[in-house]
Amino acid sequence: MNKSVLIIGAGISGLACALMLEKIGYTPVIYEKSNCLRNGGGGLTLWSNATDAIQSMGLLEEIYQNSKIISESTIQTSSGKTLAKMPLNDLATQYGTHTVGILRANLHHLLSSKLKQTEIKFGYELVDLEKTNKEVIARFANGHVDTGEFLVGADGSNSAVRKKIFPINTLRFSGYEAWRGISTYTNHNTKCGKAFEAWGNGRRFGVIPVSDSLVYWFATRNTTENRDEGEVSKEQLIDIFREFAEPVPSIIKFTEEKDITRKVIYDLKPLQNWSKGRVMLIGDAAHATTPNLGQGACMALEDAVILAQTLAENKSVSQSFKIFEETRMDRVKFIVNRSWLLGRFVQIESKLFCEVRNILVRLSPSIQRNSSFERIIGHKI
Incomplete structure (x- = not known):
């Protein structure tokens, strides 16, 4: 039997998938259209459900060593008034693993460094797929052709694989744009692993420590879909978020301009299926989500572990794909839709409705009694 597997995309989902498939006897080949592993991309949060998946990969201690454990996360107003607190150390005791902030590049490097049998080919852009009853044939822009027992599309929200097997699919505009950056600003709270997200009128600013000396931050602002303002300087960002209390201005100030990126936010309207024949989508290719719940990378890691488990437990690829779905x-539909609705809620622009929103958050039950939150980050594989 052909035990080779083709994976399109060398992001988090592709690397994690290759690692898990190696463990069950497959020999993956990853094809990545860019010329190298991504070294940028800022940071991300790996909630307890993701670190549970990491534990299944056997990498938990190394993740802890290359990240910052988040002890607490606070939701506050733009003026710094606390609306709600998430005691993440307590939740780690409850769920078994910590929530961490990590540089995306660190996660990429750790996953790729653990691959033993996988070859990563850079500069290969997928242009066509051909499926038979026994294999998948992939064709690339440089003329290269390869075959595998099955193919995994792990090539992000603009997936070329998805466009081949499900040509009718829609990316959904969120109504806002986001900036991301890495800052050298730290204080007592960040060194203690405390994260926060501040909500203004149609604007947000979030901070996640990723080490003792660095924080990852993101900022959002309502926008129209077709607006393209080009580059925005640090001074302009500070002005856009001028209503936000310290440490927001200082965090922007202590960020290198080259480390700031901007992106208009989309998600993928939930699909009815992720597979067709011997082709399976995972990660953002299958279920790109808005970043409001911090679950994009988390779901990609879950996908990788569960897909490998399913393949190991079933005789046929088609049966495994069906069970995986x-x-x-x-x-995944619950998380994508909940994140979408949360974005609409927190991006409210009317001052009156923002005041109502803040009151609702302040009066809501504690996070430990929030069944939706527990359903998301308390999930065990």
Whole structure:
């Protein structure tokens, strides 16, 4: 039997998938259209459900060593008034693993460094797929052709694989744009692993420590879909977020301009299926989500572990793919749709409605009693 597997995309989902497939006897080949592993991309949060998946990969201690454990996360107003607190150390005791902030490049490097049998080919852009009953044939822009027992599309929200197997699919505009950066600003709170997200009128600013000396930050602002303002300087960002209390201005100030990126936010309207024949989508290619719940990378890691488990437990690829979809679809749809609705809620622009929003958050039950939150980050594989 052909035990080779083709993976399109060398991001988090592709690397994690290759690592898990190696463990069950496959020999993956990853094809990445860019010329190298991504070294940028800022940071991200790996909630307890993601670190549970990392534990299944056998990498938990190394993740802890290359990240910052988040002890607490606070939601506050733009003026710094606390609306709600998430005691993440307590939740780690409850769920078994910590929530961490990590540089995306660190996660990429750790996953890729653990690959033993996988070859990563850079500069290969997928242009066509051909499926038979026994294999998948992939064709690339440089003329290269390869075959595998099956193919995994892990090539992000603008997936070329998805466009081949499901040509009718829609990216959904969120109504806002986001800036991301890495700052050298730290204080007592960040060194203690305390994260926060401040909500203004149609604007947000979030901070996640990723080490003792660095923080990852993101900022959002409502926008129209077709607006393209080009580059925005640090001074302009400070002005855009002028209503936000310290340490927001200082965090922007202590960020290198080259480390600031801007992106208009889209998600993927939930699909009815992620597979067709011997081709399976995972990660953002299958279920790109808005970043409001910090679950994009987390779901990609879950996908990698569960897909490998499913393949190991079933005789046929088609049966495994069907079970994988049945196992994952409801959970992922819930997270994508909940993140979308949360974005609409927190990006409210009317001052009056923002005041109502803040009151609702302040009066809501504690996070430990929030069943939706527990359903998301308390998930065990």
